[in-house]
Amino acid sequence: MSPRSAGLGCGAVGFFALFMAGVLAVMAVGAAHQQKAAAAGGIGTVGAGDQLKPGAVPEKYVALINKAAQTCPEITAPLLAAQIQQESKWDENAVSHAGAQGLTQFMPETWQSSGVDGDGDGQRDPNNPADAIASQAAYMCGQVKGVREANIPGDIVDLALAAYNAGLGRVREYNGIPPFAETQDYVRKIRRFAAEMSLPAPQPGGGAAAPGGWVTPAAARCSSGFGARWGEFHRGQDLAGPIGTPILAASAGRVIAAGPASGYGLWVKVQHADGVVTVYGHNNRNLVQVGQQVTAGQQIAEIGNRGESTGPHLHYQVEVNGEPVNPVSWHQQQGAPPLCG
Numbered sequence: 001m002s003p004r005s006a007g008l009g010c011g012a013v014g015f016f017a018l019f020m021a022g023v024l025a026v027m028a029v030g031a032a033h034q035q036k037a038a039a040a041g042g043i044g045t046v047g048a049g050d051q052l053k054p055g056a057v058p059e060k061y062v063a064l065i066n067k068a069a070q071t072c073p074e075i076t077a078p079l080l081a082a083q084i085q086q087e088s089k090w091d092e093n094a095v096s097h098a099g100a101q102g103l104t105q106f107m108p109e110t111w112q113s114s115g116v117d118g119d120g121d122g123q124r125d126p127n128n129p130a131d132a133i134a135s136q137a138a139y140m141c142g143q144v145k146g147v148r149e150a151n152i153p154g155d156i157v158d159l160a161l162a163a164y165n166a167g168l169g170r171v172r173e174y175n176g177i178p179p180f181a182e183t184q185d186y187v188r189k190i191r192r193f194a195a196e197m198s199l200p201a202p203q204p205g206g207g208a209a210a211p212g213g214w215v216t217p218a219a220a221r222c223s224s225g226f227g228a229r230w231g232e233f234h235r236g237q238d239l240a241g242p243i244g245t246p247i248l249a250a251s252a253g254r255v256i257a258a259g260p261a262s263g264y265g266l267w268v269k270v271q272h273a274d275g276v277v278t279v280y281g282h283n284n285r286n287l288v289q290v291g292q293q294v295t296a297g298q299q300i301a302e303i304g305n306r307g308e309s310t311g312p313h314l315h316y317q318v319e320v321n322g323e324p325v326n327p328v329s330w331h332q333q334q335g336a337p338p339l340c341g
Helices: 003-009 011-028 059-068 076-087 109-115 129-149 155-165 168-174 183-195 327-333
Strands: 226-227 232-234 235-241 247-249 253-261 264-271 275-279 300-303 313-320 323-325
Touching: 059 076, 059 129, 076 129, 076 183, 109 129, 109 323, 129 155, 155 183, 155 327, 183 226, 235 275, 313 327, 323 327
Parallel strands: none
Antiparallel strands: 226 232, 235 313, 247 300, 253 264, 264 275, 275 313, 313 323
């Protein structure tokens, strides 16, 4: 039986009422602070970024996992993917000998109390990946909330994983990760899988982010540039690529707009330090909401062909003090990788 089946079928049941009362509040948290106190005997901490490594999971689940990873800051896409790998190995119809179901192996009684309608079709189905993955994220964020409210010392993600496996009551009882071999092994495995599935975390002065914290917003080809175009002034740099290509936040900041916009079809706007704003337009789909904090390199949308567009591309715009500047020059000034190769 999978660790999740054992944990949810037994020790975690007493937590359900508390979880359902608090999970909506957890999902509304845009940028909860992360507890990083070192736990005595902590076992799970492995360095990993927040973004999925390309090819780490089946492509059909990438968008669902990235969306679910926005539920709370602590539960990242690689962590969710690692749990699915451990629980079902991506079998949507998996059934354990104990009766746990679907990709995320919810026990039937747990699903009744904790299942989420992830795709908004009015049904909650543990064999529907959209519902299963959304429920997984919501449940894990509930564990994070329970651990934080109990003020248990240690790495909050390790503790949440332990609570997920053995039950929050056991984590409270031992004031940390319980001394059960199964639980400790579960934490280790999930952390290891998550690290293997992650892009490297951005490092100051190198790695995925430049010294100033700026990255290229899409792996796409520069097409129409900044400046005069067709008798008008083009306020950004176009990056042409297939529909669905990930759009990344060019730097850390706060989402100030996300939705329909005249001409852009669907856009995201992110406010950064010192009054700098970046705009991402013609999106196929947005993955963030207004008020959400994002990190450099975090996926926020997908390249699309909405609005006034002649082909799939990202319209990328940089504004300084409310005025557009050339994005290519801006990235160069920040010491970032060249925007146009």
